[in-house]
Amino acid sequence: MTTSIARLARRCEEFLDDDGRPLTIGYPTSLALCILDAIYATGSHPTAVGNVVDRYIAQHGTDDGAKSLRYSIAATGGPVVWAELVVCNLKPASTQPGAVLKAEVVDRATRVMADHGIDTVDDLLGAVGDDPFTCELSRSWLALPSQSSGISWMHLLMLAGSRHFEVDFRVACYVAELAETDVDLTVDYVLEQIDAAAQCLGVEAEVIERIVWQVSHRRILSAPDTSDFFAEVGPGFGDEMAAPAWGGLTETREITRAAPF
Template sequence: MEITTSSIRELAWSCEEFLDDRGEPRSISYPGSLALCILDALYSTGSHPTAVDNVTDRYIERHGESDGAKSLRYSIAEAGGPEVWAREVICNVKPVNVQPGAMLRAEVVDRATRVMADHGIDTVEQLLAAVGEEPCIGPQANVVAKAWKALPSQRSGFS
C-alpha cells in the first residue's frame, strides 16, 4: 500500500470516531452491559451505525440493558444457536465479510462469549481488570486480547 496524503487523512478521520469532542478517548458506550459491548464491537466494523443501534436495541428490548457475557451466551443457546438467534432475536444475519460462505457475525458473537467464559469474565469491570491499560498492543498483548484477536475477522484488534 502506498502512503499518500489522502490515505493519512482517511486514517486520521477513521481514528477520530474513537475520540470525544475534547479529543479524549470515548468512554465505554455500555458500562453496565458486557453483552451490549460485545454486540457493539462485533457488529460495528464495516456497518452503518444505525444497523448497530438496531442490533443493540433489539437485544435490549428482549433482555434489558444490564446483561453480562454469560447472559448473551444463554440468549444465543436458548434461541437454538447463532443462526436462529441472528434471524429471530436481533434480526441481523450479516456475515463477517463478503466472501461466499462467510460465517455470520452472530457466530463470532457466540465464540466471543466463550472467550469471556474461558477467562471467567462476565462484566465490563471484569474485562477491564483482565485486559489492563493497553490490551492489544503487539506481542505483549494479554491472553484475553490474544483470544479476542483469534476470533474470526478480529485479527486486527480494531474492535
C-alpha cells in the first residue's frame, strides 16, 4: 500500500462508523431535503446548511417530496417569507449584485421537478439514467439561477443516493493533497486511489466516493488527528502534506478518464 493510499484511507475512515457504514449526509426518503441541502450547501458552512434542513424537518418531517416543499413555500407566502419564517436563512444564491435568494432557487427547483413529473427520490434517480449531464432534467436544473457549474446538481444526486461520481476540480485537489509529487494526476489516478482506499477499509468504492465528494466540497468537515498516523506507516513519511504544485487544474464536468487535469 502506497503512502498516498494510506493517507486517503485514514482520512476517509473518520467518516465510517464502527460497522463500516458511511457518516456522510443523505436523504433517501425525501427529495425535499435533497433539494434544500443541495442548493444551500454551495458557499455555506455545513452548520448553516444543517440548520436549514433541521428547521424544515421541525415543521414538515423527514419524508417530504418536491411537491410538498413547493406547497410549503406557497402556503407561507412565497420564497422571501418562507426564508424568513421557515428556514430562517436569507442568503443570496451568489455574491453578484441583485442575486435572488437561495429560497427563490429552491422554489424554482420544485417547479423544475413538477415540470418533469418528479416528486420522490426514486423519481429523480429514474429520470437521471446513466449520464446525469445529458438528461433533460439536468439541463433544466443547470438553468436555475447560479447553478450552471453543476456542483449543486451533483450534490443533489449524491444526497439522493445516486451511484454516479464526478471527478471535478475540488475532488482532484483533495486527492492531490495526499499524492506523491511525481505522479501524473489524471481522472484514472483519482479513481484508482479511491478504489484502493476502499479496499483498504473493506467498503464499496461508492462509499469512499461519497465521502471524498462531500469532504472536498466542504459539505462535511474533516479534522483528523494524524499524530499517530506517521508512526504507523513508518519513518520518512512525516514530511509536510501540502498539496503538490499540480499544473493545469481546471474545473470541469466532462472529463476524459485518461486526461490529466
